[in-house]
Amino acid sequence: MTSSLTDEKYIGIPRGMSYYEHYPFWYGFFNALGIKVILSDKTTKQTVSKGAALVVTETCLPIKIFVGHVVELLEKGVKRIFVPSLQSIAPKIYNCSKIRGLPDLIRNIIKEDFELIEPTLDKSEKNHGFYDLLKGSVKCFGITDFEIIRKASKEGWKLYNNFHTMMRNGISYKDALKNALLGKIILKEENSTEYPINVALVAHGYDVFDDQASMKIFDKLKKMGVKVYSSCQLTDEQKIEGLSALNQKMYWANELDMTGTAGHYLKDNNIDGMITVNSFGCGPDSLMIEKIVRKAKEYNKPLLCLTIDEHTGEAGFVTRLEAFVDMLYRKKRIIQSNISKTNATFVPKTNICDTVLQ
Ligand code: SF4
Numbered sequence: 279m280t281s282s283l284t285d286e287k288y289i290g291i292p293r294g295m296s297y298y299e300h301y302p303f304w305y306g307f308f309n310a311l312g313i314k315v316i317l318s319d320k321t322t323k324q325t326v327s328k329g330a331a332l333v334v335t336e337t338c339l340p341i342k343i344f345v346g347h348v349v350e351l352l353e354k355g356v357k358r359i360f361v362p363s364l365q366s367i368a369p370k371i372y373n374c375s376k377i378r379g380l381p382d383l384i385r386n387i388i389k390e391d392f393e394l395i396e397p398t399l400d401k402s403e404k405n406h407g408f409y410d411l412l413k414g415s416v417k418c419f420g421i422t423d424f425e426i427i428r429k430a431s432k433e434g435w436k437l438y439n440n441f442h443t444m445m446r447n448g449i450s451y452k453d454a455l456k457n458a459l460l461g462k463i464i465l466k467e468e469n470s471t472e473y474p475i476n477v478a479l480v481a482h483g484y485d486v487f488d489d490q491a492s493m494k495i496f497d498k499l500k501k502m503g504v505k506v507y508s509s510c511q512l513t514d515e516q517k518i519e520g521l522s523a524l525n526q527k528m529y530w531a532n533e534l535d536m537t538g539t540a541g542h543y544l545k546d547n548n549i550d551g552m553i554t555v556n557s558f559g560c561g562p563d564s565l566m567i568e569k570i571v572r573k574a575k576e577y578n579k580p581l582l583c584l585t586i587d588e589h590t591g592e593a594g595f596v597t598r599l600e601a602f603v604d605m606l607y608r609k610k611r612i613i614q615s616n617i618s619k620t621n622a623t624f625v626p627k628t629n630i631c632d633t634v635l636q
């Protein structure tokens with residue numbers, strides 16, 4: 279595999295970090311230019327261990343996972359790897375230092391001989407906009423013509439927009455991704471079910487859409503009869519408005535995923551509770567979650583904060599989820615029974631740990 283890949287027009291993409299949000303774009307863009315995309319496999323325990331072995335212990339889990347994916351691409355013989363440097367997405371709005379320095383980190387810790395494709399997006403210091411990012415992504419293939427790049431980017435946007443439209447309509451991440459890559463769009467899940475409990479999940483995509491990192495949190499909540507809402511169902515306008523509900527100004531590029539989303543769902547009475555998931559050692563999230571915790575008390579919204587790292591045990595994780603969801607069922611039952619013994623047809627289940635989960 280190694281020798282045939284060295285001359286081909288291909289690019290390796292590690293399945294981590296911005297992959298969870300941007301992959302449909304890059305897939306459409308590179309394909310339109312005749313560049314084959316080679317994606318690393320799904321994250322496993324070994325991926326995490328390989329990444330963790332190369333970085334300092336304090337590094338957050340998603341970065342360890344990303345490093346593990348780069349290592350696994352190299353093991354497959356992929357010698358041209360795409361690691362964009364996403365510095366700043368708008369004037370004075372920055373990504374965290376680990377995201378900004380991702381290509382430098384990879385270059386310094388992986389001593390193998392390979393080509394690192396590291397285009398930059400930096401709308402603050404360097405005025406490198408989106409077109410510069412695209413240009414830098416394909417320069418190594420000798421593609422420099424603006425019109426060709428623009429046309430290819432349209433293909434990328436098509437898939438990206440379809441993907442996000444599906445997510446906004448509540449289609450699961452896996453189905454939205456699968457359909458977007460096939461050039462399809464679906465707006466309703468087959469067999470969509472009604473759920474008695476609604477929970478807002480406040481987290482970055484790379485923390486919760488990676489089944490290994492999040493221990494399949496979406497599937498677990500679904501089995502408990504919980505409908506999960508996340509930042510993916512919201513427009514940027516809704517998240518910006520959510521941010522101001524928390525009296526928060528935007529500084530971090532991914533602030534809309536956390537405080538913006540939390541601010542929106544805290545005000546939504548259909549949301550029974552909120553769960554935050556963040557990685558151990560994440561500086562920006564620890565500040566944002568502190569704010570969310572204080573505001574959740576003001577809004578009287580039940581909140582569960584989960585922190586993950588490579589040592590998080592599944593049993594303890596599930597126990598905390600079960601206890602939280604059980605509490606939401608009980609709370610809902612009390613609210614329902616207080617609505618005057620009512621005409622309500624809804625009868626909440628309780629003790630889900632004994633019933634739904636069996
Ligand atoms: S924002 Fe937090 S979790 Fe994300 S890369 Fe930075 S430190 Fe890691």
